Amino acid sequence: xxxxxxxxxxxSFKHQYKIKKIFSEILGTHxxxxxxxxxxNPDSEMVFFSGTPSHAFEICNRGLGExxxxxxPEHYENYEFYWxxxxxxxxxxxxxQAIRSGILGLKYGFMxxxxxxxxxxxxxxxxxxxxxxxxTKVINSINDLLRVGDWAYEEIRPLYANYSGIYEPPKIxxxxxxxxxxxxxxxxxxxxVTKKNKTNILYFPNLQKKYENS
Amino acid sequence: MAENANKLVGARLRTARKINKFRSAKAFSExxxxxxxxxxxxESGARSMSTSSLIKYCKELSxxxxxxxxxxxxxxxxxLETLDSDFRNKExxxxxxxxxxxxxxxxxxxxxxxxxxxxxxxxxxSPDDILEFCNxxxxxxxxxxxxxxxxxxxxxxxxxxxxxxxESEANKKTIPNR
Numbered sequence: 001x002x003x004x005x006x007x008x009x010x011x012s013f014k015h016q017y018k019i020k021k022i023f024s025e026i027l028g029t030h031x032x033x034x035x036x037x038x039x040x041n042p043d044s045e046m047v048f049f050s051g052t053p054s055h056a057f058e059i060c061n062r063g064l065g066e067x068x069x070x071x072x073p074e075h076y077e078n079y080e081f082y083w084x085x086x087x088x089x090x091x092x093x094x095x096x097q098a099i100r101s102g103i104l105g106l107k108y109g110f111m112x113x114x115x116x117x118x119x120x121x122x123x124x125x126x127x128x129x130x131x132x133x134x135x136t137k138v139i140n141s142i143n144d145l146l147r148v149g150d151w152a153y154e155e156i157r158p159l160y161a162n163y164s165g166i167y168e169p170p171k172i173x174x175x176x177x178x179x180x181x182x183x184x185x186x187x188x189x190x191x192x193v194t195k196k197n198k199t200n201i202l203y204f205p206n207l208q209k210k211y212e213n214s
Numbered sequence: 215m216a217e218n219a220n221k222l223v224g225a226r227l228r229t230a231r232k233i234n235k236f237r238s239a240k241a242f243s244e245x246x247x248x249x250x251x252x253x254x255x256x257e258s259g260a261r262s263m264s265t266s267s268l269i270k271y272c273k274e275l276s277x278x279x280x281x282x283x284x285x286x287x288x289x290x291x292x293x294l295e296t297l298d299s300d301f302r303n304k305e306x307x308x309x310x311x312x313x314x315x316x317x318x319x320x321x322x323x324x325x326x327x328x329x330x331x332x333x334x335x336x337x338x339x340s341p342d343d344i345l346e347f348c349n350x351x352x353x354x355x356x357x358x359x360x361x362x363x364x365x366x367x368x369x370x371x372x373x374x375x376x377x378x379x380x381e382s383e384a385n386k387k388t389i390p391n392r
Binding site for chain 1: 379
């Protein structure tokens with residue numbers, strides 16, 4: 001079930017300057033003209049940090065957020081990579097596509113998904129170009145794009161900590177190449193279960209050993 | 215080089231004229247009792263202006279000589295309020311920029327500029343960076359179906375992010391190295 005943070009539509013406007021500064025390093029490479037981080041905490045609550053704030057805003061404002069397949073758990077929990085067009089809801093595909101392609105000018109888009117410490121980190125990329133070679137370029141550059149996404153997430157992570165509920169967003173300190181299929185579930189070196197509002201920390205040394213050895 | 219300088223001065227003169235609600239160069243030249251050919255050449259940059267003309271223009275248009283000649287300092291907030299009140303009820307304005315004709319929702323753009331002007335003295339960015347950021351806000355909001363109240367809220371959030379971001383960058387620069 002998809003849950004969108006109560007401030008989700010405002011966050012990209014509220015932090016527009018910082019997001020723009022960080023994402024400007026990404027835009028223009030590999031024909032990418034839109035980038036956003038769609039971050040899902042272990043409670044399945046989603047937050048958007050978008051270089052195109054109007055994207056999520058307009059889709060949700062028109063009541064189509066619930067039907068947008070590209071941010072549905074059905075896709076991000078099961079696919080490490082998927083094109084936007086593969087995730088369209090059957091009944092509302094045309095309406096959503098009209099907003100993306102017609103109004104916002106985003107012709108081709110795709111998602112790359114990481115899973116760390118039960119967070120889903122969804123890297124959303126798109127181009128406004130009609131270049132048919134874009135899809136080939138993406139496949140050939142997929143690990144570069146993952147690096148870009150990891151880097152952008154690390155830059156945004158301190159900000160995201162304000163919206164991740166009781167969970168600390170994971171710090172990615174290892175790069176993993178694209179594997180395909182379901183997003184592999186990974187753990188950071190110190191996987192702690194913490195409650196932000198309480199002082200007691202639960203630490204599972206046995207679990208940590210298990211993940212270090214796997 | 216002098217030719218280019220005259221054109222830049224002329225462009226600022228044209229901007230100041232429009233902000234003061236003189237729709238045509240002819241109307242303004244009649245108002246200040248300057249021959250139309252003289253004024254239009256000053257505005258087009260075809261001719262450099264005398265000191266007495268400079269003083270007259272600055273006085274009539276309420277702009278500083280520094281700004282008109284050298285693009286130093288700023289146009290005052292009240293100028294933008296005047297612009298906004300003049301175009302408040304109009305949705306679009308034809309704007310001539312570098313010989314291209316752009317259609318702009320002046321109501322939306324004015325809202326953005328007015329919000330920015332509240333913090334103008336606190337934000338130390340180049341005019342190009344400010345304009346680019348305001349354009350980004352505009353481009354994001356113009357495509358949405360949000361109502362005026364929601365747009366205004368998003369404008370406030372975006373401009374606030376600019377203030378916070380610039381302050382944060384300034385603080386990082388002033389932290390001494392260990």
